[in-house]
Amino acid sequence: MRLPEGFPFTSRYRILKRRLHPITKEFGLTLYVLRKSTLAVIGALLVGMFLFLAIFGSRVAPYDPYEVKIKERFIPPSKAHWFGTDKMGRDVLSRMLFGARYSIRAGLIVLVIAVPIGVLLGGIAGLFGGWRDEVIMRFTDVFLAFPSLILAMSFSAALGPSLFNAMIALSIVWWPMYTRLIRGQALSVRETDYVEAARSRGAGNWYLVRRHILPNCLSPILVTLTLDMGWIITATAALSFLGFGAQPPLPEWGRMVSDGRIYLMQAWWVSVFPGLGIAMTVLGFNLLGDGIRDALDPKLRRITEVKWKQRTFS
Amino acid sequence: MSTNLIECKALTKHFLIKSFFREIGKVHAVEQVDLAIPEGQTVGLVGESGCGKTTLARTILALISPTSGEIYFNGKDISKFSKKELKAFRKDTAIVFQDPYSSLDPRMLIADVVGEPLSIHGIAHGEDRDDLVLNLLEKVGLKVEHLYRYPHEFSGGQRQRLAIARALAADPVFILLDEATSALDVSVQAKILNMLNRLKKELNLTYLFISHNLDVIRHLSDIIGVMYLGKIVEQGSREQVFDAPLHPYTQGLLSASPSLDPDARSRTRDVVLKGEVPSAINPPPGCRFHTRCPSMRPICAKKPPKLKDIEGGHLVSCHFAGCV
């Protein structure tokens, strides 16, 4: 077929670039809307700081987090030890810098396990309906009936206390939420006109899932993921605090809070700084998650898009 | 006599109402419908909400499986199609929906949306497919620069054109238009209707146009079917149905429809149908229309009338057709 005269693009590479353009534009718009919200920016900064610490913390730490120096125990926050030292004389700041990675590792592992299971089961339940839906949802209900932390504690206890086992326990507790989420999305997308149109032109189930249902489920998943990171970090810290998760001498933040609990009156810094760390991180993820949710909201995008377009051309 | 592209015989669809896996009721959506759609013609299906026209349309396209009855496409029974034949049937048929805002996947670029049927049937992929999509866009009056954009950047009328372009991909012979212009402004509707007429002649298409708007149906259709509560109560050519309606429901519908003539006011008080459309779960016995019929007689509540050819292809389902 001959392309019309003066057609703007002729080579495969340029066609690819042309296809990418609207996708990058959409992404740019998302970033713009995010930038406009002060809270989202604060959230992003907090999360960014946390990620930086998690990855590079060990290199920046001034002291060895494991070295025991009984002589230097319970030094209050000072120039030498910004966050003071704990009952073993270990620098609290250094321990926190080393410990950040455990929290993030926990979050990632739980999500990497829970999300695919949730998507798979929720997708089957939502797409096919019928008995598959009933069976999967009742199975999911069983897990949802228990308070999540208690359930995680029981699994943890059964598996034996360790950070790794705590992560497994949390994964088991977390997947039902994603199943519910994906099922709802799949159900609503399944009923849309564009899916029916595709079906009327001969699309098979696998094609529908791949090209229509999954892409339309992505944004709620992304939002929930970000918000969930905060929750998982809290839950891991809670489990460690209770003794089910990280075991000493691991500098996991929840564990650190627990370790300093008895000395709260004399040496408050041992618990308070890790606690603040957890709070700030969770706050960051929550703000960022809210910001992403707003940025992906079609109405808000449309209103902000006009301003964005003006900006790029002025 | 042109051949019938699509023919339904005694098509019936009941939806079961379930409670805890037990059936407690049935929605009699479509009841014993005979409909023939000749090749190259536009058949208009008109009726109010709940009359079953949407269900009938979906069943014809094999998106819903009928409870009983047969549907023939080019003489072959759809229910007996092999997988390959069904896929070919899907290539030959297309549907255009009412709502232009939900009928295009918001996450897909236009090129992918319109080119979807081409991909599904393996007609063309990648660059070649985009070339064909350009062709289609030109046919529906859209500019080529729009190829790689998202649906939300277009207006309602433009989106409906995109939906039509998608319907035209893969060269169908039959297009089902389910209230395709009902959500559009009058001026936009005019353009789309003109375009549909032009495309029909250019590409030799057959249309089934569903609407509740009598003016649009009259403008577009060659043959018209009037549906009420799951049954076709009157069927015929444009002149037969609109100029000489025989069924009381058709008469009521025509007089209820607001005409553009301010002086026609006094006349329109004539046949005002009272009451509301009964539920399809428990349709009235006998003739389903008898509860609202101004010319109801005792037999109407007992015996359901059959669709009879009164004269020259004008079919009416009423005990007293032609006598009122």
Added chain:
Amino acid sequence: METANVLLAVENLKTQFFTYGGVVEALDEVSFGIIEGEVFGLVGESGCGKSVTASSILGLVQKPGKVISGRVLLDGDDLLQKTEKEMNAIRGSRISIIFQDPTSSLNPLFKIGYQVAEPYIYHQGKAKKAASNEAVSILKQTGLPDPRDKAKNYPHELSGGMRQRAMIAMALTCEPDLLIADEPTTNLDVTIERQILNLVKDLQEEFGTSVLWITHDLGVIAQICDRVAVMYAGSIVEQADVRTVFRSPKHPYTQKLLRAIPAADSAGENLEEIPGSVPRLINPPSGCRFHPRCDHATSVCSEKKPIELEVSPGHTVACHLF
């Protein structure tokens, strides 16, 4: 507008919305008058500003919208100058409004008998028992079958047509001087719509209420209105009694609009197409807002906005051709 008994006079109403993306000039100096006892139609396509007109009259324009200038005179009294408390006393008793979707306008938590009785209690200070009896009697007048039983129903238990009747009943309880109807029959089936149209006409004649009927459906206008104003992109382009508008429209937009509707004899032929599309109201076209799409546009059309001129008694057009 020269007759003595003009009930509602809208003069140069200007409403704008200050959004993130810019200023939406929704109404651009809209002027019209409704005579006592008549049915006045406001017709236009989507986005032309007809619903904004209704909310501007009632002082219900929400942020980021604002009525910039103009006057709305109800019996000589400017509604735009009133306080919220004064407007509350007027809404529901002197001016009532019924909407397109009765489902969202009726509170799903209260029985309709209670909702219809509410205006009696609030505006007329009637006692509960007396109010509910009045409610049943007015529901009966709207043709609702078994009104006493239906009054005990919740909105979702009734059909669309019945809900609309309940809405009409609610609007007419205090015998308002003006009833504003914003697309009330758009979502209804044609046969039910016909019933509602007849009902409103009957009630209007009986109570002597003036009606402002807003719709995009020209057929409904032809059937129920005495006078009509045609709106396009925030301005009124033509105003006349209903026969004149349909028989001899003078504004190019009105003419084209009428020819774009499929009619009894249009089968198989092409309908009139208006080139281009409805403009966005953020940066509307200069001068006459219709000029980019008009066949007869001249240079003055893009520079100056046309004023409404009377081309024959009672018939005004806003176009430079006159």
